Amino acid sequence: MTKLQELKRHLRSGKVYRREDLAQWSSSVDRHLQHLLAEGYLTKLSTGVYHRPKQTAFGKAPAEDNALVEAFLKDDRYLVTSPNAYNSLGVGATQLYNKTVVYNHKRHGNFTLGGREFEFRKKPAFPKTLTKEFLLVDLVNNLDHLAEDREQVLARVKERALQGNRSALNRAAKEYGMVRTRKFFNGLAADTHAG
Incomplete structure (x- = not known):
């Protein structure tokens, strides 16, 4: 299993993550982030805040307000x-x-x-x-x-x-x-x- 696949295992759909949350599972967090953003696995919500979108029948669901706010404020x-x-x-x-x-x-x-x-x-x-x-x-x-x-x-x-x-x-x-x-x-x- 690659380091990137290992990182993906930790990311739950619908959850919002800060860059430092991801750093605990990756030693090359910025490189991995670029990959995950490029393939649409994560979306960037604001500086240092990322979302693993939940797939619905209507496409990707946006992050919930509370999850966004909590990650932004820490x-x-x-x-x-x-x-x-x-x-x-x-x-x-x-x-x-x-x-x-x-x-x-x-x-x-x-x-x-x-x-x-x-x-x-x-x-x-x-x-x-x-x-x-x-x-x-x-x-x-x-x-x-x-x-x-x-x-x-x-x-x-x-x-x-x-x-x-x-x-x-x-x-x-x-x-x-x-x-x-x-x-x-x-x-x-x-x-x-x-x-």
Whole structure:
């Protein structure tokens, strides 16, 4: 068995690899990478990040967002979302955005991975998974960047906030909200105590 065939045995279809992952199985990693890329066995997603595409009935399947992001960041602490997620809240957000946002602790900026655009935002804190409370807080945090009518959306967020799990929402606002966002949600708590 050649060294190249030996390397191929380690590469699972659908997985994303960094160059240093491959170096553990190959002493001539750059030469082997050139071969694997030339024959289409691997595809290059960004500098130092490669994908072993999974073959489907429709051709080669693209790498999954999570696999891409994790290999790019070399970290499993991140949260992938999109402004489209706000549409599920029922607060009048209906625009569709062609944007994938990645909250993480390491990188900031726009990066193209596997032919797709990702906006990486470095944040001190974010939840492991998307929750309704986090999305409401995140929506108010990002209101200036959305195409929706701000006043209408805020009025609906207020309605939703008053109907939902108040303690979870207050916790989310405290942990993930910008100053203005925290003031907005604290104001709602004060309104209900006054009323």
